[in-house]
Amino acid sequence: MARITASVYTSHIPAIGAALDLGKSAEPYWQPVFRGYEASQAWLKENTPDVVFLVYNDHATAFSLDLIPTFAIGCAAQFRPADEGWGPRPVPMVQGHPELAAHIAQSVIQDDFDLTIVNRMDVDHGLTVPLSLMCGQPSAWPFAVIPFAVNVVQYPAPSGRRCYLLGKALRKAIDSFDAPLKVQVWGTGGMSHQLQGPRAGLINREFDNAFLDRLIADPQAQSRVPHIDYVREAGSEGIEMVMWLIARGAMRDDQPGDPRPKVVHRFYHVPASNTAVGHLILENH
Amino acid sequence: MALDKPYLDIPGTTIFDAEQSRRGYHLNQFCMSLMKPENRQRFKAGERAYLDEWPMSEEQKQAVLARDLNRCIALGGNIYFLAKIGATDGHSFQYMAASMTGMSQDEYAKMMLSGGRSPDGNRYLHERQAGPLRVKSNG
Numbered sequence: 418m419a420r421i422t423a424s425v426y427t428s429h430i431p432a433i434g435a436a437l438d439l440g441k442s443a444e445p446y447w448q449p450v451f452r453g454y455e456a457s458q459a460w461l462k463e464n465t466p467d468v469v470f471l472v473y474n475d476h477a478t479a480f481s482l483d484l485i486p487t488f489a490i491g492c493a494a495q496f497r498p499a500d501e502g503w504g505p506r507p508v509p510m511v512q513g514h515p516e517l518a519a520h521i522a523q524s525v526i527q528d529d530f531d532l533t534i535v536n537r538m539d540v541d542h543g544l545t546v547p548l549s550l551m552c553g554q555p556s557a558w559p560f561a562v563i564p565f566a567v568n569v570v571q572y573p574a575p576s577g578r579r580c581y582l583l584g585k586a587l588r589k590a591i592d593s594f595d596a597p598l599k600v601q602v603w604g605t606g607g608m609s610h611q612l613q614g615p616r617a618g619l620i621n622r623e624f625d626n627a628f629l630d631r632l633i634a635d636p637q638a639q640s641r642v643p644h645i646d647y648v649r650e651a652g653s654e655g656i657e658m659v660m661w662l663i664a665r666g667a668m669r670d671d672q673p674g675d676p677r678p679k680v681v682h683r684f685y686h687v688p689a690s691n692t693a694v695g696h697l698i699l700e701n702h
Numbered sequence: 703m704a705l706d707k708p709y710l711d712i713p714g715t716t717i718f719d720a721e722q723s724r725r726g727y728h729l730n731q732f733c734m735s736l737m738k739p740e741n742r743q744r745f746k747a748g749e750r751a752y753l754d755e756w757p758m759s760e761e762q763k764q765a766v767l768a769r770d771l772n773r774c775i776a777l778g779g780n781i782y783f784l785a786k787i788g789a790t791d792g793h794s795f796q797y798m799a800a801s802m803t804g805m806s807q808d809e810y811a812k813m814m815l816s817g818g819r820s821p822d823g824n825r826y827l828h829e830r831q832a833g834p835l836r837v838k839s840n841g
Contacts, residue, residue, distance in 0.1 A: 477782040481734040502789035572719040613781040616714030617799040620818025645708045649825050653715050688814040691799050
């Protein structure tokens with residue numbers, strides 16, 4: 418049977434991808450960011466999964482205002498890195514896992530989460546920047562990826578609670594897939610940032626770190642935090658953090674007495690461009 | 703009964719909800735068209751003519767021509783879409799962000815380096831004094 422071994426959480430700031438692609442990662446501005454992922458890259462080499470289920474949001478790239486799915490699962494065999502206006506990032510093609518993706522869609526929809534199934538889609542920096550941060554610059558990504566896009570462009574995004582419960586349905590689906598696959602679930606986006614209006618540039622260290630604490634120790638409580646708290650405290654784009662709750666909900670510690678997942682790595686840095694960088698790796702016991 | 707919109711009292715912030723999305727549909731779809739190089743080229747060659755191909759309001763077109771991003775947002779624009787105008791102009795996202803805050807790009811970059819804009823005094827409209835938003839740094 419397939420099983421979830423670990424979850425990874427990270428911001429997916431586009432400027433990080435640009436810094437890497439343009440060879441600026443050694444510059445003093447970017448050094449602290451990339452240093453925060455050195456241990457993660459080493460860990461991933463030791464703990465390479467077969468498949469990563471990668472939760473991210475599309476930034477008006479694959480989805481315009483013509484179609485705004487709340488939850489969209491990529492079931493294709495391949496996904497091209499998107500041209501976001503500067504040409505596609507020079508990163509490898511993303512290889513999907515159509516069999517597992519279709520299995521997850523069928524299972525999760527029967528658990529009352531009405532996913533949109535996507536058989537053709539380009540993937541933007543929301544998906545490729547986390548891959549670059551965790552894998553560096555390989556000629557091919559070392560695992561298959563199932564892209565899972567969450568709407569955070571048009572308000573309201575799904576609630577934290579909905580995301581957390583979706584994570585549980587996701588775990589049930591993966592646990593019932595009849596092949597010995599190691600799967601990681603990645604939650605991306607955040608942390609505090611606001612990209613629009615006179616309040617742009619908002620950063621809230623206290624909120625971000627309290628979020629990380631509660632994501633680790635009491636995700637149920639964090640899942641009940643309403644949208645307005647994210648928007649007011651962590652900026653209009655800080656709402657992306659609800660996506661981390663999908664990955665957290667997929668971890669195996671939701672029964673009374675279950676041990677909490679092991680914290681392998683935790684990192685926080687301000688700023689990367691307009692945004693606070695947050696990163697966490699949790700392993701199932 | 704009207705929907706509850708608790709986010710209307712956050713200063714300097716417009717939440718892109720269903721109402722804004724409806725208002726800005728054509729404006730945002732125009733921005734989306736700039737994802738294609740041939741459209742970027744046509745837009746640059748004649749901005750007004752290109753905008754006139756879209757059923758946008760005159761106010762929206764003027765806001766785009768003036769690169770007034772705050773005005774674009776008030777008229778239904780969404781920042782992820784509007785960012786494509788900045789990309790077409792060859793500007794970084796930080797340049798665009800600074801332009802909405804009334805700061806120079808340099809001042810804005812310095813604010814970010816010293817920890818960003820503090821949420822203190824910036825959570826509720828009633829906390830705001832007259833004048834620009836507080837830029838107290840976190841650092």
